[in-house]
Structures are given as structure tokens and as C-alpha cells.
Amino acid sequence: MSKYPHLHPSTAEQVELDAASRITWLKRPRWIGYPRAQDILAKLEDLVDHPREARMPNMLLIGGSNNGKTRLIQHFAQRHPAEENPGAEYMIAPVLYVQAPPTPSEPGFYSGILNALFESVPTSSTDAKRAQVIRVLRGIQLKVLIIDELHNVLAGSSVKQQQFLNMIKFLGNELQISIVGCGTGDLLRAVSVDPQIQNRFLPELLPKWQMDKAFRQLLMSFERVLPLPRPSNLHESMLAAKILAMSEGTIGELSILLNQAAIYALRHGEEQLTAETLNACGYVSPSDRTRLAAHV
Numbered sequence: 619m620s621k622y623p624h625l626h627p628s629t630a631e632q633v634e635l636d637a638a639s640r641i642t643w644l645k646r647p648r649w650i651g652y653p654r655a656q657d658i659l660a661k662l663e664d665l666v667d668h669p670r671e672a673r674m675p676n677m678l679l680i681g682g683s684n685n686g687k688t689r690l691i692q693h694f695a696q697r698h699p700a701e702e703n704p705g706a707e708y709m710i711a712p713v714l715y716v717q718a719p720p721t722p723s724e725p726g727f728y729s730g731i732l733n734a735l736f737e738s739v740p741t742s743s744t745d746a747k748r749a750q751v752i753r754v755l756r757g758i759q760l761k762v763l764i765i766d767e768l769h770n771v772l773a774g775s776s777v778k779q780q781q782f783l784n785m786i787k788f789l790g791n792e793l794q795i796s797i798v799g800c801g802t803g804d805l806l807r808a809v810s811v812d813p814q815i816q817n818r819f820l821p822e823l824l825p826k827w828q829m830d831k832a833f834r835q836l837l838m839s840f841e842r843v844l845p846l847p848r849p850s851n852l853h854e855s856m857l858a859a860k861i862l863a864m865s866e867g868t869i870g871e872l873s874i875l876l877n878q879a880a881i882y883a884l885r886h887g888e889e890q891l892t893a894e895t896l897n898a899c900g901y902v903s904p905s906d907r908t909r910l911a912a913h914v
């Protein structure tokens with residue numbers, strides 16, 4: 619039995635180091651699995667395995683800002699890294715991650731894809747860029763194209779939005795690839811305007827967290843990565859309710875709050891998190907930040 623049963627084994631290895639080393643360790647990017655994420659990851663794997671056909675399945679990953687969309691999709695992309703393809707013109711890359719351009723610009727989107735693959739971007743026309751994108755994506759044998767921040771297309775007129783979404787649909791058909799668009803609820807509303815697109819893109823939601831078993835499990839998972847020697851029991855009802863109220867239901871805020879509280883504890887020689895640590899650590903809730911901003 620481990621000396622620190624409340625910690626993940628890799629965290630337990632850290633817990634006897636000095637505070638500064640533990641703080642550095644705490645700040646590293648980390649992946650914490652939770653059932654909804656595992657569920658979506660499994661569906662994303664199905665897209666990679668799907669045989670090429672005329673109508674490929676697509677997905678929209680929908681959630682509020684700071685609730686884990688990018689982290690989840692990048693975790694998936696990292697599972698499918700590009701591979702060398704000796705003797706061939708292109709490497710093999712089954713999954714490609716790009717961000718939508720800040721406005722629904724077709725040439726901007728093509729440049730983003732070519733840049734992500736370190737390919738030269740034709741300067742001539744949009745047609746030339748499109749042809750180059752199709753050639754390169756075919757060359758790398760792409761299966762799944764991820765487009766993060768797809769709600770950026772909403773920055774344009776409804777005609778432009780529609781054109782951009784049609785262009786994505788065209789790419790999917792032409793290359794027989796699946797497209798995964800990530801964005802906020804506004805994206806889901808924009809897509810629902812066109813039934814043709816709506817029924818080709820199945821939404822998967824990352825809703826805000828609320829007080830339930832899944833949230834308490836998430837707190838236990840977070841506790842396992844905080845290098846504190848004594849159990850905080852974050853999942854117990856009083857602390858869990860306090861943490862949910864402070865972080866207002868997004869995993870991004872939860873992560874910031876717990877890191878900030880753990881750093882405070884480490885600097886003050888405290889061995890676990892308590893309600894007092896959460897109050898003292900200097901964390902300001904998102905709505906209090908908004909309220910503060912209104913006063914300057």
C-alpha cells in the first residue's frame with residue numbers, strides 16, 4: 619500500500635520534494651480523464667477507423683469557453699501523430715488540428731492548413747490554394763480534420779458563414795474525410811440554420827459541470843495530481859459545493875482554482891487544501907472579475 623493512497627503514483631513521487639519543485643510540477647500541462655471526455659474520445663476514434671465513403675460522419679464538439687474542448691481535441695490529436703513515409707512525397711498524418719481563421723475567409727483557412735503542415739502557400743488565387751490543400755491532404759492520407767474555434771465563422775455575414783460551412787462540407791466530400799468542428803453554443807445555432815449541414819454534423823456537448831457524482835469524481839481525479847501529503851477530500855459535499863460555486867462550472871476555472879490553492883498551501887507549509895486555503899489563495903471567480911472590470 620502506498621504511503622499516499624490519495625495520490626496518483628507519479629504525484630506520490632513528487633510529494634516529498636521541496637515546495638519549489640512541487641510548484642513547478644503542478645504547473646505542467648496535464649490530462650485528467652473524465653467519463654464524458656472518454657466517451658467523446660471513443661467517438662473520435664470511430665471517425666479515424668471509419669472506412670472512406672461518400673458521406674463521411676462528422677462531429678461538432680460544443681461547449682462554453684474554458685470547458686475543455688481544445689484540451690480534449692489536442693489529447694486526441696496527440697494519439698495520432700504524423701509518421702514518416704520513407705520514399706513518399708508526404709508523411710502520413712491521419713489527424714490534423716487547425717484553428718479556424720478569425721473571420722470566415724476561405725483563403726485564410728487554406729493558408730492555415732498549409733502552414734500547419736509546413737507546406738508553401740500559393741500566393742496566386744483561392745482556387746490555387748484550394749487545389750494545393752486538396753493535393754496535400756490527399757498526400758498525407760488524412761482521415762480526420764479538426765477545426766477548432768469554428769465559431770469564428772460567425773464573425774461574418776450570414777452569407778459568408780454559409781459559404782464557409784459549405785466549403786468545409788465540400789472538402790469533406792472531396793477528400794472523404796471526417797470533419798470535427800469545435801466551438802461554442804452559437805456555432806450549434808448557426809449550423810442548425812442549414813438542415814443539410816445540421817444532419818451531417820452530430821453535436822457532442824461538453825456541458826458545464828454541476829453538483830453530481832461526475833463532478834465529485836473529477837475532484838478526486840484533481841486531488842490525485844496535487845502534490846500535497848494529506849488528503850483534502852475535495853469531493854466531500856461542503857468542499858465540493860464551495861469549489862463548484864467559486865469556479866462556476868468550467869474545468870478551466872476549476873484547474874486554476876485548485877492550482878492556485880495548492881501553490882498557496884505549498885508556500886505556507888500547509889499539507890492539504892481546506893475551505894480556508896480556498897478563501898486565502900487569492901483566486902477571483904469569473905463573475906467577480908467581470909464585476910471588477912466594470913468598475914475601471
Ligand SMILES: Nc1ncnc2c1ncn2[C@@H]1O[C@H](COP(=O)(O)OP(=O)(O)O)[C@@H](O)[C@H]1O
Pocket residue numbers: 648649650651655681682683684685686687688689690869870871873
Ligand atoms: N481534461 C483536462 N485535464 C486537465 N485540465 C484540463 C482538461 N480540460 C481542460 N483543462 C484545463 O482547462 C483549461 C481550458 O480548457 P480548454 O480546452 O482550453 O477550453 P476550451 O477550448 O473549451 O475553451 C485548459 O487550459 C486546462 O488547464
Ligand SMILES: [Mg+2]
Pocket residue numbers: 687688689766767
Ligand atoms: Mg479552445
